[in-house]
Amino acid sequence: MSLIPTAVYSAADLEQPHEFHPGDGDHTTDGQTTQISEVVIKAGGEDRDKPSEARDTPLGHLRAQLTTLQDQINVFLTERMKSEKSAITGKEEDDIERRILDDGVDEDEED
Amino acid sequence: MTVDLDKYVKPGRDYYIALGLEGSANKLGVGIIRQPVGQLSQTNRAEVLSNVRDTYVTPPGEGFLPRDTARHHRNWVVRIIKRALSEAKVTGADLDCICFTQGPGMGAPLQSVVVAARTLAQLWELPLVGVNHCVGHIEMGREITGADNPVVLYVSGGNTQVIAYSKQRYRIFGETLDIAIGNCLDRFARTLKIPNEPAPGYNIEQMAKKGKHLVNLPYTVKGMDLSMSGILAHVDGLAKDMFGKQGKKLVDEETGELITAEDLCFSLQEILYSMLVEITERALAHVNSNQVLIVGGVGSNERLQEMMKLMIQDRKNGQIYATDERFCIDNGIMIAHAGLLSYRTGQTNDLWNTVCTQRFRTDEVFVKWRDD
Numbered sequence: 438m439s440l441i442p443t444a445v446y447s448a449a450d451l452e453q454p455h456e457f458h459p460g461d462g463d464h465t466t467d468g469q470t471t472q473i474s475e476v477v478i479k480a481g482g483e484d485r486d487k488p489s490e491a492r493d494t495p496l497g498h499l500r501a502q503l504t505t506l507q508d509q510i511n512v513f514l515t516e517r518m519k520s521e522k523s524a525i526t527g528k529e530e531d532d533i534e535r536r537i538l539d540d541g542v543d544e545d546e547e548d
Numbered sequence: 549m550t551v552d553l554d555k556y557v558k559p560g561r562d563y564y565i566a567l568g569l570e571g572s573a574n575k576l577g578v579g580i581i582r583q584p585v586g587q588l589s590q591t592n593r594a595e596v597l598s599n600v601r602d603t604y605v606t607p608p609g610e611g612f613l614p615r616d617t618a619r620h621h622r623n624w625v626v627r628i629i630k631r632a633l634s635e636a637k638v639t640g641a642d643l644d645c646i647c648f649t650q651g652p653g654m655g656a657p658l659q660s661v662v663v664a665a666r667t668l669a670q671l672w673e674l675p676l677v678g679v680n681h682c683v684g685h686i687e688m689g690r691e692i693t694g695a696d697n698p699v700v701l702y703v704s705g706g707n708t709q710v711i712a713y714s715k716q717r718y719r720i721f722g723e724t725l726d727i728a729i730g731n732c733l734d735r736f737a738r739t740l741k742i743p744n745e746p747a748p749g750y751n752i753e754q755m756a757k758k759g760k761h762l763v764n765l766p767y768t769v770k771g772m773d774l775s776m777s778g779i780l781a782h783v784d785g786l787a788k789d790m791f792g793k794q795g796k797k798l799v800d801e802e803t804g805e806l807i808t809a810e811d812l813c814f815s816l817q818e819i820l821y822s823m824l825v826e827i828t829e830r831a832l833a834h835v836n837s838n839q840v841l842i843v844g845g846v847g848s849n850e851r852l853q854e855m856m857k858l859m860i861q862d863r864k865n866g867q868i869y870a871t872d873e874r875f876c877i878d879n880g881i882m883i884a885h886a887g888l889l890s891y892r893t894g895q896t897n898d899l900w901n902t903v904c905t906q907r908f909r910t911d912e913v914f915v916k917w918r919d920d
Contacts, residue, residue, distance in 0.1 A: 474616050482607040486620040489627070 440499040442506050446513065457509045464501035466491045470511035471504070551919050553892040554585045556644075564644045564892065565597070567632070567668070568884025571621045571661030572653025572681050573705055574604040574612040578628045579881025580636040580643075583888055594691050597636035599874060599881040600628050609741045611734065618656035625664045632880065640672035645896065647887025650678030651908030653706065658904035666902060675896040677887035681878075682707060682910040685843040686718055687889060688882030693869035695841045697920065699831050701824060702910075703852070704844030704878070705730030705749075708774065708824075709910060710831045716915045721834065722772030722827040729820055730846045732776040736816060739784050740791070740809055747877070752813045753849050759814025761800040761807055769823050772830060776820065783816050821852045825859045832863065841869040848876040889917040 447454035466488040473484045491501040557564065562585045570577040580597040588594060604620035606612050633639065648665035649658060669676045686700050700711040700718070708724035727735075730749060737748035742755070766782055768775040787809070789796040798807040828840060840860055842853060853870050860866035875882065890896075893916040 471619060473619065474613055476613070477606060477610065477616055480607040480610045482610070486604070486616075486623045488623045 440495055442499060442503050444506055444510060446510070455513065457506055459502040459505040464491070464498070464505045466501050466504050468504040468508045470508045550587060551893060551917055553587065553917060556892060556894060557585055558644065564888055565638060565642050566645050566647055566884045566888035566891065567643055568647040568679070568880045568882070568887055569661050569665050570649045570684070570878055570880045570883045571657045572649045572651070573657065573878060574617050575601055575878040576604070576621045576624055576628055576661070577601040577878055577880030578632040579879055579884045580632055580638060581881055581884040581888060588691065590694055594885060596881050597638065598632045599879055600632045600635065601879055602628055605745050608743045609738050611738060614654050614656035617654065618660040621657050622660045625661060629664070629668070640668070640674070643672065643674055645675045645677050645887065645891045647677040647679050647883050649681045649684070649883050650902070651681065651905040653681055653906060655904070655906050658906070662902055662904050666899065675891065676899070676902050677891050677895065678897045678902060679883045679887040679890065680908055680910060680913045682709065683718060683913050684882035684886040686711065687886040688875050689841045689843040689869065689871055691885060692871045692875050693841060695839050695867070695869040697837065698839035698841035698869060699828065699835060699837050701828050701840060701842045701847070701856070702844045703729050703824065703842065703846035705734060707844060710772065710827050711910055712831060712835045712837065713915070713918065716918060718910045718913065718915060720909070720911055721831040722774070725770060725773050725775045726777040727780065729776060729824070732780045732820065733816070733846070735780055736783055736787070739787050747845070749846060749849065752817065753851060755810045756813040756817045756851065759808065759810040759812070761803070761805065761811040762818060763798070763807055763811055763815040765815055765819045767819055767823060769826055772827050774823050774827065779816070779819060783812055787812055817851055821855045824852065825855050828856065829859050838863050838866045839869065843871065843876060845877045847871070848873045893917050
């Protein structure tokens with residue numbers, strides 16, 4: 438029995454749901470996005486909390502593939518948050534401009 | 549009337565077994581407890597089957613970040629659960645319920661441990677019981693020490709409260725207005741770059757034993773409450789003056805001897821613990837009690853226990869109860885114990901209701917298993 442995890446992300450502003458597949462290739466439980474923080478290593482810490490390696494069993498393979506999937510999702514969501522954030526900061530600047538132009542009149546606007 | 553604790557016993561059994569998962573801060577704990585049917589008493593006691601803990605330790609001068617602490621818990625939880633099960637010699641089929649810390653605590657670590665709890669509950673088809681971390685400390689303290697109705701001083705890295713029981717609630721009589729006492733000590737340890745292993749508070753205690761000059765620090769009791777952030781800022785300032793670029797020398801007014809880092813640790817402990825003793829004594833007078841139970845990580849500090857003892861000895865029939873580091877410092881067994889009491893009165897959490905919360909006050913919990 439092979440277990441292949443997948444994930445689907447949908448949101449109102451996405452035309453199509455985003456699909457994630459672990460794909461072929463080497464999967465490990467040591468994910469790229471789930472490493473220890475750099476500050477800890479820089480302060481002289483060592484990483485004694487690495488995940489155990491995946492066993493050569495269906496469940497072990499599932500663990501490793503899930504880690505790959507998690508990496509993909511983390512990268513995707515981080516990008517999304519970044520673009521959302523920059524969209525919001527842009528908007529706030531507009532807001533300030535509007536407020537100044539409106540001569541201090543602060544109205545609640547509904548989007 | 550006493551509460552019926554045995555409505556939910558499995559047919560053909562005269563005991564319960566629960567597994568508890570704790571991960572509200574940097575300790576990951578898994579404990580398995582066995583409770584006999586009937587009211588718990590000194591002759592009918594709960595039995596600790598296993599109590600395994602692993603602590604996330606950071607380098608000197610660093611605190612534990614939520615993200616890395618959560619990662620520690622995630623990556624160790626399966627191994628720690630396996631160890632707890634094998635030590636207790638039980639399997640999932642023997643358990644009555646899975647208990648987990650629902651709060652208060654750090655969000656990310658709580659979240660990673662509850663995922664493990666939910667997984668086990670679904671895997672073994674067991675009910676989940678969310679436990680208030682503070683209530684876990686109180687119930688385990690009562691069970692271990694045999695204190696039946698004490699005023700509880702709960703002192704740890706994230707909490708500082710004086711608590712007394714009344715009408716099925718653990719009511720908060722006094723508490724910190726800003727930072728917790730353990731946080732105050734840990735952060736001072738960071739300033740002095742004292743190692744975090746085995747625990748920063750423990751290392752401060754050892755240094756304080758060598759201190760002999762009391763440095764003047766603010767004393768900030770506000771009625772039944774305390775404030776500690778100002779004291780920390782003050783002592784941090786002294787330490788930075790002494791050990792920073794300035795290299796300022798401080799001398800003891802009486803002897804003219806140089807003030808050392810050990811003296812600062814000693815003074816900080818003396819001032820903070822005096823404040824705790826003061827509000828605890830006032831709470832005792834309010835509720836007309838003569839028992840004090842100290843729980844929480846800072847409760848394992850021997851100097852605090854000693855100072856509290858001096859106060860309690862002056863009271864008629866005064867008794868002090870404290871536990872050792874196995875039960876004082878965060879652990880899984882207290883969660884299993886308090887959760888099992890809750891389970892025995894029919895309080896369980898449906899899956900949708902297992903969301904963790906960083907803020908969860910002690911007095912929000914309905915203590916259904918007591919009615920004295």
